[in-house]
Amino acid sequence: MTSRIRRWVETDTGHRVPNHKSKCRHMHGHRYRWEVELEGEVVTQSGVSEEGMLMDFSDISEILNKYIHDVVDHAFIVYESDEEAVAALSLMGDEHRTLTVPFVPTAENLAKWAFEQVDTHIKTSYGNSLRLRAFHVRETPKSWATWYSES
Ligand SMILES: [Zn+2]
Structure with a gap:
C-alpha cells in the first residue's frame, strides 16, 4: 500500500526570463509555493512518534525551510548567463x-532545482519505504510546474 503526502512553503522571490518574448523579461517577483510530494509506506512500529505517518510534516517543513525558503525568500534568482x-x-x-x-x-x-535540493534529505529511521515523488512549484495561482522522479 502506498501513501502520498504533500507539504509546501511559500517565498517572495524575484527572477526574470531574459529571452522571453513578452513581460517576463523584466525583473519581477512572485509569491512562489514550493511543494514536495512524498510517496511510500507508513511507519508501522508501535508507539513511536511517527507511527502511521510517512514522514512527520514538521520534519518536512524543517527541510523545506532550510534548503528552499532560507535560500530564496526575499532573494533574486538569476541565470548565470544573463549578463x-x-x-x-x-x-x-x-x-x-x-x-x-x-x-x-x-x-x-x-521545480527540478528544488527537487535536487531536498531529495537527499528525505529519510526515514524506521525502514519504511519513502521517496521524494515530485516537486511542484507554483509561480502564480494559475501556473504550476512539476518535476517528477525517474520511476
Ligand atoms: Zn515570473
Missing part, C-alpha cells in the same frame, strides 16, 4: 540575497 541582470545585481553588493543558477529560472527549471 545584464548579473551586472545589475552585482551593484547591490555582497549583502544582497542573490541566487545564481546555471539555468533560466522558469517554474519548470526551478
Whole structure:
C-alpha cells in the first residue's frame, strides 16, 4: 500500500526570463509555493512518534525551510548567463540575497532545482519505504510546474 503526502512553503522571490518574448523579461517577483510530494509506506512500529505517518510534516517543513525558503525568500534568482541582470545585481553588493543558477529560472527549471535540493534529505529511521515523488512549484495561482522522479 502506498501513501502520498504533500507539504509546501511559500517565498517572495524575484527572477526574470531574459529571452522571453513578452513581460517576463523584466525583473519581477512572485509569491512562489514550493511543494514536495512524498510517496511510500507508513511507519508501522508501535508507539513511536511517527507511527502511521510517512514522514512527520514538521520534519518536512524543517527541510523545506532550510534548503528552499532560507535560500530564496526575499532573494533574486538569476541565470548565470544573463549578463545584464548579473551586472545589475552585482551593484547591490555582497549583502544582497542573490541566487545564481546555471539555468533560466522558469517554474519548470526551478521545480527540478528544488527537487535536487531536498531529495537527499528525505529519510526515514524506521525502514519504511519513502521517496521524494515530485516537486511542484507554483509561480502564480494559475501556473504550476512539476518535476517528477525517474520511476
Ligand atoms: Zn515570473
